[in-house]
Amino acid sequence: MRVLTILGTRPDAIKLAPVVQALAAAPGVSSLLCVTGQHRRMLDQVLEVFGLVPDHDLHIMKPGQDLTHVTTAVLNGLGPVMDQARPDWVIVQGDTTTALAAALAAFYRHARVAHVEAGLRTGDILAPWPEEMNRRLIGQIAQLHFPPTEIAAANLRREGIAEGRILVTGNTVIDALHQVAARLDADPGQAARFARDFAWLDPARRLILVTGHRRESFDGGLARICRALVTLARRGDVQIVYPVHPNPRVREVAEAMLAQSPSIHLIPPQDYVPFVQLMRRAHLIVTDSGGVQEEAPGLGKPVLVTRDTTERPEAIAAGTALLVGTSEDVLVAAATRLLDDPAAHAAMAQARNPFGDGAAAGRIVARLLEQDAP
Known part of the structure; x- marks a missing residue:
């Protein structure tokens, strides 16, 4: 065949x-x-x-x-x-x-x-x-x-x-995730490289990992998300890491609105292995990515989905993800709840992964x- x-x-x-x-x-x-x-x-x-x-x-x-x-x-x-x-x-x-x-x-x-x-x-x-x-x-x-x-x-x-x-x-993304996670667990050198490459992460502050690249957010949605991230960064007890997509329309908005915040780290797109390590390190994830909606539940990470609809309703139904759209106020409120209410965070983090x-x-x-x- x-x-x-x-x-x-x-x-x-x-x-x-x-x-x-x-x-x-x-x-x-x-x-x-x-x-x-x-x-x-x-x-x-x-x-x-x-x-x-x-x-x-x-x-x-x-x-x-x-x-x-x-x-x-x-x-x-x-x-x-x-x-x-x-x-x-x-x-x-x-x-x-x-x-x-x-x-x-x-x-x-x-x-x-x-x-x-x-x-x-x-x-x-x-x-x-x-x-x-x-x-x-x-x-x-x-x-x-x-x-x-x-x-x-x-x-x-x-x-x-x-x-x-x-x-x-x-x-199949869960197959790939399991494969990489097993490799990371078996190789102490990977953890050492991550610690060296991300030595600027503050272990005393919780990590919010952000991704965003959807075309439907270009007309104002990405700017509203960025304003929400600035508000969250002012809390002082979090750090936000945003691997910025190479699309110029994403990069220009992110750099213009976020680069001046000391608690927001704009970094280049990450290779798959360090990105999995960042997901594992995160307290919560803010994303419009379909793949991340599938991967994060496998790692026990709550996901706030910055879209108005998703083709992955299983994550919403299982309680591992929450649709927040691109409203600044809704995103700030949802993230604040996960940061301030341990029970709310645990409920999403411990929900069953519906993707395989x-x-x-x-x-x-x-x-x-x-x-x-x-």
Whole structure:
């Protein structure tokens, strides 16, 4: 069975690394990896962490790239790769522009598509944008759907996907997180490097870890979040660490509004291993990232989601995450409660992780082998 896995961004690589590893260990599978390079440095670092060496690299990233460039460059670049590989299955992950373009390229060549992290929906094609539409379109192309949860599977069934084409697997990000956490626990040198690199962290103050990059927050939302962070930083008993996304529209706002606060540390985007260490160190996390919404509960960290809606309602229902939108007052109030009320913090920190048990990749590969069994 010939399987071509295609990924392009840091989240793609984190979530597909366990699948690529499982494919490599499976008998009777010829596994190839193609990276588009939609992200570059952040992608390359994750590949190194998980020991993945691409068979094909499209190198599409360019300064100021937009969605049209990414889509067309992936489509054009994948043509020769598909013709050479002649895959029985093409595996794509989630909702990135790489995933959509790869699924479309496979469809054009009559290759079957398996969609990892299928079925996530907000119900609003503009939030998140363009991810919501990307995953809906991939859902119309794919032959096998691997939703991480029963809620995601129910979304697919409502859209007419046959039960036999759906397998609930858990989310592969938990596989990746368990792998990295075990490596950190087994290697004291990792903790020593973290302590050295982040020696400026004050152990007497609780850490609020922040990420933010969603396009729908560019029109005022990010500025409101930043004002809330300034207010929280004035407490004096917290320190805020914000790895700033390289998108200029994010960086310019964050630097203009936060750089003068001594309790807010703006740092470059972090490699995956130190970011996991920062999550472990955090008291709470403020984010608009889908992946962080899945990872943080696995580490027992409350999450405040700076979005108006989420395609991961399982975290909200389980009590591990809370939607706060981009309202300055709502974010400050929610964070203050978690900082001042130990019972409220404990309730979120101890809630059950709804996103899986760390064995999703094995289920995915087993289902592919079962599908193509003689």
